Amino acid sequence: MTKHIPVLLEAVKKALGDVRGRTIVDCTFGAGGYSCAFLEAGAKVIAFDRDTNVLEDAQSFKQKYGDKFEFINSSFTEINKLSSDDFDDVVFDLGISSMQIDNGERGFSFRFNAPLDMRMDERNDLTAADLIKNLTEAELADVLYEYGDIKKSRLMARILKEKTPTTTFQLRDLIKNQNDVAPLFQALRIAVNDEMGQIKSALGDVRGMLRTGGRCVCVTFHSLEDRIVKNTFRKWSEVVGDPRLPVITTPEYKLLRPALPSVEEVENNPRARSAHMRGVEKIQ
Ligand SMILES: C[S@@+](CC[C@H](N)C(=O)[O-])C[C@H]1O[C@@H](n2cnc3c(N)ncnc32)[C@H](O)[C@@H]1O
The missing domain is CATH 3.40.50.150 (Vaccinia Virus protein VP39)
Known part of the structure; x- marks a missing residue:
């Protein structure tokens, strides 16, 4: 590594x-x-x-x-x-x-397929997949907009709530515009780790x-x-x-x-x- x-x-x-x-x-x-x-x-x-x-x-x-x-x-x-x-x-x-980013198993990177985790502290039990499940669509859209500067945050939040991805590749493959993938991963990571x-x-x-x-x-x-x-x-x-x-x-x-x-x-x-x-x- x-x-x-x-x-x-x-x-x-x-x-x-x-x-x-x-x-x-x-x-x-x-x-x-x-x-x-x-x-x-x-x-x-x-x-x-x-x-x-x-x-x-x-x-x-x-x-x-x-x-x-x-x-x-x-x-x-x-x-x-x-x-x-x-x-x-x-x-x-x-x-x-x-x-952290290069350890494929931890879910920080869309270069590796792994559970959608992203926790810096693995003793803390709220993963990125949990976050997508637990937040409301509006809260998720705010996270994407605020921490990822994603313009179509509402649409993306709706897709994430509908499909509830649980792996990095599932999440990556839901996104049509490839330029949005890195900001999306960044936004979720910032939110997961507060x-x-x-x-x-x-x-x-x-x-x-x-x-x-x-x-x-x-x-x-x-x-x-x-x-x-x-x-x-x-x-x-x-x-x-x-x-x-x-x-x-x-x-x-x-x-x-x-x-x-x-x-x-x-x-x-x-x-x-x-x-x-x-x-x-x-x-x-
Ligand atoms: C950019 S790296 C630091 C690299 C370090 N300065 C070096 O030279 O090796 C950031 C580190 O901060 C830790 N970290 C981030 N937020 C933290 C927090 N709220 N409390 C404690 N550690 C945190 C991460 O787990 C990560 O290991």
Whole structure:
């Protein structure tokens, strides 16, 4: 199986600055590309991933790095169970890993025939096939429109509700316009894993948890995800109060310089093409 190539890693390292002696929460461990870079640069890492398939890699990190590495096999929304004294910085590398998409049995890809699953956390029992069955036609149309930008979302939702596909190929073969297949799979995956809800919830907690000097850096792969991160960080760094009045509250956070992948990175790793990095630093 393809090993995941970390995206925008150099930009993330630059945004975090000197991490020696710091503790970084890597919210999305994946293949451990980011965690490894932070550990090798002298940081401690607390890593989250809700996929049980990464456990083997996490265990080998534990063996190699001992007390400097801790792994929590659950959603990063559980960051609120940590104490702010436990860490300095927080990093999210959102979306799906190459291992998830390339594991034909997990139903993320229409390149392989498999049960229509798409769960990042297989302990969570709502698959994409369940979602199609359980949502109303109108709710399903909203998912397709919002997360896949599918123009004929109502028609497509009607077809899905009528045919209730249970495999990736059944789903793929229901779609006449082949350009709609990838956005359809993406929309269902985002809904199955509540990807937008999870990032909103975790960022909401991180805001109150970072200490002065702490940074939060996010890499996103979807415009909706990027909009959430951009608007959230803007809000955190807003000057509160009326600038015409003498009392203005200085912002809690300052924005870090955002980054996009270079042409060279996209050539070497096409997965990077839609990536955006944004970050903030807590200043008071
Ligand atoms: C893009 S990959 C991360 C790759 C990693 N930075 C690396 O360099 O190997 C995203 C990972 O985040 C995990 N993930 C996505 N949403 C999550 C969530 N809400 N909680 C915990 N893990 C999540 C996925 O299971 C996947 O393994």
